Amino acid sequence: MKANPLVSIVLATFNGSRYLDESIRSCLEQTYANWELIIVDDHSTDSTPQIIAEWTRKEPRIRSVRNGINLRLPASLNRGFKEASGTYLTWTSDDNRYRPDAVQKMVDFLENDSDCGLVYTDFSEIDENGNLIEEVRAASPGRLAYGNCVRACFLYRKTVAEKVGAYRDDLRLVEDWDYWLRIARSFRIEVLHEDSYFYRWHRGSLTSTQAAQVRTAIRKLLDEHLPNLKWAGERNRARGYVKLASLAERDGDALQARLYFRKALRLAPTTALRQCKRQALGLVIGDRLAKIAIRLFRPVRRLVRRSETEETVHAS
DSSP states (O other): OOSSOOEEEEEEESSOTTTHHHHHHHHHTOSOOOEEEEEEEOSOOSSHHHHHHHHHHHOTTEEEEEOSSOOHHHHHHHHHHHTOOOSEEEEEETTOEEOTTHHHHHHHHHHHOTTEEEEEEEEEEEOTTSOEEEEEOOOOGGGGGTSOOSTTOEEEEHHHHHHHOOOOGGGTTSHHHHHHHHHHTTSEEEEEEEEEEEEEOOTTOSOHHHHHHHHHHHHHHHHHHGGGOGGGOHHHHHHHHHHHHHHHHHTTOHHHHHHHHHHHHHHOHHHHHHHSOHHHHHHHHOHHHHHHHHHOOTTHHHHHHHHHHHHHHHHO
16 A cells, blocks of 8 residues: 555535535544645535635645536535545535544554445534534444445555446435445445544534435335345345335335335345334235234244235235
C-alpha cells in the first residue's frame, strides 16, 4: 500500500449555509492530513456559494463545482467523485461533522485489511443545536438486508467504486443503502466500533410526502436485492421480507404483503413471527390461525402450506 494514501471527501450541499462551516471545519481538523475535499454546490440559492468561495480561497485542499440546475444528491455525488483522485473515497453532509481522528482510523483499518472493501463506524446523534442525543453502536453488515446500518461515517476503496459504478438516481433517498448492497455483492464490508462522527437529527425533516417516497424507494430496493443476499443469512433476509410486508400493508397492498410475509416464513419462521405484528400474520394465514401461531412457532410451515392449499382449491 502507498504511504499516507490520498482520501477524497465529497460534500454535496444544497442551501446548507446554516451548518456548512462546521462540516468543512471538521475536515480541516482531521489528524490525517492527506485529503482533498470536493464540494458540490447543487445550485444553492442562499449564502452557500459565498461560504464555499471563502474556503476554497483559504485552503488549497478544497475545491468546488456548481451544478447549473438542482440535480439532487445522487447526481451531485457522482459529479463529485468524477473529480476525485483519492485511493480512498467517502462523502459527508453539510449538517454533519467528523470527529478529528475519523479519517485516520478508517484509513488504518483498510490499510491493515486489504480484503475489506468498505469500513463504517459508530457515531453520535446530535440535535439541531449540537447537543448529544444518543451514542449509536453500528450494527453488523448482515443487517443491510433490512436497514441501512452503514449510516453516516464510512470509507471505501476507489477500486471498489470503479467496479460498483455510480450512485443511482432512480433510488433517491436510499441511494446510499443501495450502494452498500452493491458493494457487498463483490467485497467484504466491516464495522469499526469507534465513535467517529456527529450525525445531526432534524425535527420534522421528512414530510409525509417524502415518507411515502421513502417507502416506495425501500420497496424497490429490497425487492431487487433480497433474492441475492444469501451472504446476509436467512434470519436477516427474513427480516427484510417482513419489512417489505409491513411497507406493502401501509401502502394498502394486502396481496403483496401476504407474498412477502410467506417468503419471510419460509426463510426463518421464528424470526418472521417475532418481527411481525399479529395483524400482518393474519394477512397470510388468517386471524384465528395467527393467534395460535403467535403462541406456537413450530407449526408455522404446516399452517402456511395448508393456507396455500386452501387458496389454490378456492381459486379453482
